[in-house]
Amino acid sequence: MAPKIVLLPEEKMVLEIILQGGSNGKRKTETLREMRRRTKEVTKSSLENVLDKLKNEKLIKEVTAQTARNDKVLMGFDFKPSKELTGSAWYSDGVLDLDFVHQLFDIVAEYLSSASRYCTEKTILDVLQQSGVLPADIRDNVGDEEVAQLMNAMRLDGVVTVKEQDEGRFYSLVVDAQQHGGRELASLLETPCYHCPVRMRCSMLQVEDVCPQRCEYFNGLLAGANR
């Protein structure tokens, strides 16, 4: 029989505060603030000791949150972290695997380019699962919601277009997915002035050393003509 864990009143208070966070957990700073509200005799180092003991006794655990910055989030050992905390299935340990996401984009884009009709989220989910690219640990966690998130990101990228109907959302590949068109404003980026590091000092009156008449950044534009 496992020995019963005996907790001091202070430790019980900390455990209670952390368990109140549920599957969203509680940050260390929030826990400290709450402790100080209840009892004035707590310090950061004493809290650290309490937390270490609770972790060793497997009563709490630390979870890396998606946007927690340097704060770890504490929660009950048996609690499953919520999706808001850890992010969707595309996040591991609170970190988004960008290469993996781009790989998924490529698979979906390839499928949509060969499909002659609009596709639903379920179809795309089947394609991803059959592709074998989803690791075993997240395969069960990937559902319609995750696929919708992926497709939304592709829509924001301008790669797919979506039609919302009563039956659901239907996706297809944008014809100009390479986005060759719409470059009318790109000429602003070709001139040196847009990203010029000394733009604020530029004067057309030639009183400053920086002026369009003698600007060396224009030399690139001129050099292209004389090649």
Add this chain to the structure above:
Amino acid sequence: MLYTTRLLERIVSDRLGKSAADIIVSLLNNPGSNTEDLSRNTGLAYNVIRQLMLRLMQHGMIVFDDPRYIVVTPNIYFHLFVPNVMNRLNSDRDDAINELERMRWSELNRISSRVFQMILDKGRMTVADVLEELRKLEGTVPDLESLSMDLERLTQQAFANLSTKGFIVRAETVDKGLFRIYKSKKETLGRKSTAPTKRVAVNLAEMDETEEGETSTTRIDPTVLFTVATDSLMRCMKLDIITSMVADLFFAGPQYRDLSPSLVRAILEAPGQSLTLDGLCDSLFGKTVMELQSTVDTTGSRKSEAEKTKDMSDLQKLRQMIKFMINWADFSVIQTEHGSALHEGTQLTINMADLWEHARGRAFDQFIRLGYGREAVRVWRFVREKKQTELKQMADACLLPAKEVSARAHALMNDGLMKMQSVPRTTDHAPGRSLYIYSIDEELALECLLERAAESMLHLLVRVESEMARLRELTVEGSADIAAAKKSVAAIHRASTRVSLALFMLDVTEPKV
């Protein structure tokens, strides 16, 4: 709007002189000024102001808001009409003039484009004025020599054709009586003018209207003033952008590639940008809907199987394309009176306003992609959709790490394209406990980009001037570097032409005749 002001000043100064530019700047800083105000602000004499104002009004760069201008009132307030100034950059573009030459007018091409250019330069001209100018050029310009016998007739026809196609319109003359100055307040109050107004009355309703599509053989009154219909000129420039966008968006497949730009162009070139299905088929295939569906060809003989199949396939493809464009998710690219029912007489109209807005949005997105990265486009589009959002939501929706999103958002903020507002949660305003809300004000973003575009354009114009001066010096010296200097001038000139297109895309106002 420092650079936009300077650019406008520069455009007017290059074309109409420094004094005209001073008037423009005064009107920009003090909109709704009368002649006394302008004289005081610019330090120019009244008669100089009067002459310059007449010239600026000839070009439509200045408007006034008194609808009863035939009655001389003491204070008529003038306003600058910025689009007609900015569009002077665009009206020098070759593609606008080439558009005219593309039309099938045989020997009228040369005369028509020359007449158009003259009216563009002078603002308003009559047939008599243009004929006089052409006769002066006869001895010097080779393409006019061969037409000298028929110059008057050809000029008349050029005017009639340009007018029919909507490139020039009849203009009202500028009332010189607008610029009377009053010596004392007593004279100005409630008194009608006793001096006769020197104004040529143009009663447009009495003039014969030319029927659409027909070359007018009626002699045009040589005293009637014409001016360039700037919206037609701008339509030429929008045409290429819109047709290539429609082709990219909808019809990149090889079976549609040739048809889709022709479809859009055919409707856009029609008067009122509206055409029946029959007219469209005639324009694209040379046959009406009935002829395409018929088993007999236009000569009366039976069509071969291949011809019948091709005609039916063309018609079906066209109907599919039109239905797709009518039912497109974002907006109806083509509008009809009766939904998506397509009969021979169904009037098809291009939804120019929404298409142009879409083209501008697409250009903006591409600009963000090229200037700030692919990830920045996701962030930009998401914030634009949501109006207001915070970092975590952006990271979730765009599937990007929060650090990446923050970096892109701050890059956009630095250039005035995005805004951020901090909402403190605690009284100490601690950054760690504040909420940061990101938003996009599209008008402000457009203004910022317009200002940057004006800055780039201004610097390019200054550099062109400097390179031209260098070229002149080298030419005088007989230096060996002339060829390189010429190439430099051409390169900078090309860059300025491309930036003028960017300015044209960013302009949200419609030009006025």
